[in-house]
Amino acid sequence: MPFIFNIQRFSTHDGPGIRTTVFFKGCPLACAWCHNPESQTFEPELMVDEERCTGCGSCIAACPEGAIARDAAGRVVTDRARCTACGACVNACTGGLREIAGDQQPSASALARRLLADRMFFERSGGGVTLSGGEVLAQDGVYLEELCRTLHGEGVHVAIDTCGQAPWGSIERLLPYVDLWLFDVKALDPDVHARYTGLTNEIILSNLERLAQVGARINVRVPVVHPVNDSIEDMEALTAYVTSRLAGARVSLLPYHATGNGKYQRLGREAHGGFAAPTDEQMERLRQLLIDRGVIDVEIGG
Ligand code: SF4
Numbered sequence: 001m002p003f004i005f006n007i008q009r010f011s012t013h014d015g016p017g018i019r020t021t022v023f024f025k026g027c028p029l030a031c032a033w034c035h036n037p038e039s040q041t042f043e044p045e046l047m048v049d050e051e052r053c054t055g056c057g058s059c060i061a062a063c064p065e066g067a068i069a070r071d072a073a074g075r076v077v078t079d080r081a082r083c084t085a086c087g088a089c090v091n092a093c094t095g096g097l098r099e100i101a102g103d104q105q106p107s108a109s110a111l112a113r114r115l116l117a118d119r120m121f122f123e124r125s126g127g128g129v130t131l132s133g134g135e136v137l138a139q140d141g142v143y144l145e146e147l148c149r150t151l152h153g154e155g156v157h158v159a160i161d162t163c164g165q166a167p168w169g170s171i172e173r174l175l176p177y178v179d180l181w182l183f184d185v186k187a188l189d190p191d192v193h194a195r196y197t198g199l200t201n202e203i204i205l206s207n208l209e210r211l212a213q214v215g216a217r218i219n220v221r222v223p224v225v226h227p228v229n230d231s232i233e234d235m236e237a238l239t240a241y242v243t244s245r246l247a248g249a250r251v252s253l254l255p256y257h258a259t260g261n262g263k264y265q266r267l268g269r270e271a272h273g274g275f276a277a278p279t280d281e282q283m284e285r286l287r288q289l290l291i292d293r294g295v296i297d298v299e300i301g302g
């Protein structure tokens, strides 16, 4: 069964209306700018806010693996190679500085029940449920189909937020139950895509075009990251692609932000650090460029 690292209620960013967004853990890509790095691996993972640690040592005694100790300077440090993400230190830390990302593993029916509790908000706002990640389509297909079928059967609007790196069959089995595909396009150049995400984009673009061909409702989401994909040439290529292959798709330009950098620290990893957040004026210029070149429906954010 998939691991879930967050269920965010009352979201207004991942599709229409008020939504509950489910974040599944694990992704086939490793985007260098990822602002949810805890989503990348498929297993639960320990996160520690070492900067705020008081050094009380409660977690050292609690760890059954002997993974926590003091270093030569007396700081409390965790040996992640020995950590099994058991969560004992989370309960021991009175400061709430330790957490396990991905510690929820509900069955599809239990998750659906939990999500349906917010149905009143969905109905009043035209909202629904968004499945996100990590990568939704990298999770167990039987589980996803049961979850989407149940929600759809209850009249809930279902959106899937995907990087698109999946066999077409994983998408096809969900088509009858999904109302909206929030589909990331990170770079059209396959080499650029591979350099910054770890994989080329042939499967991704093929899936996107097949979705368009079968008449699925698509919102193309482009994370705008300097220097990856924010040049005039990049936007012109995007315009040509959308107008020729995805006519009618909404395009959302999502400005890069560095708010995820603290999470890398808490995971004991280094953030990439080589990216710049665009200004509001830059985003508006890019939006206007797409509109001027013929993309009808363009928004910033979303
Ligand atoms: S999660 Fe478990 S194994 Fe990992 S450091 Fe904490 S107590 Fe030790």
Ligand code: SF4
Residues within 6 Å of the ligand: 052, 053, 054, 055, 056, 057, 058, 059, 060, 076, 092, 093, 094, 095, 096, 097, 098
């Ligand atoms: S229990 Fe929390 S505050 Fe105490 S040493 Fe461990 S991480 Fe630091």
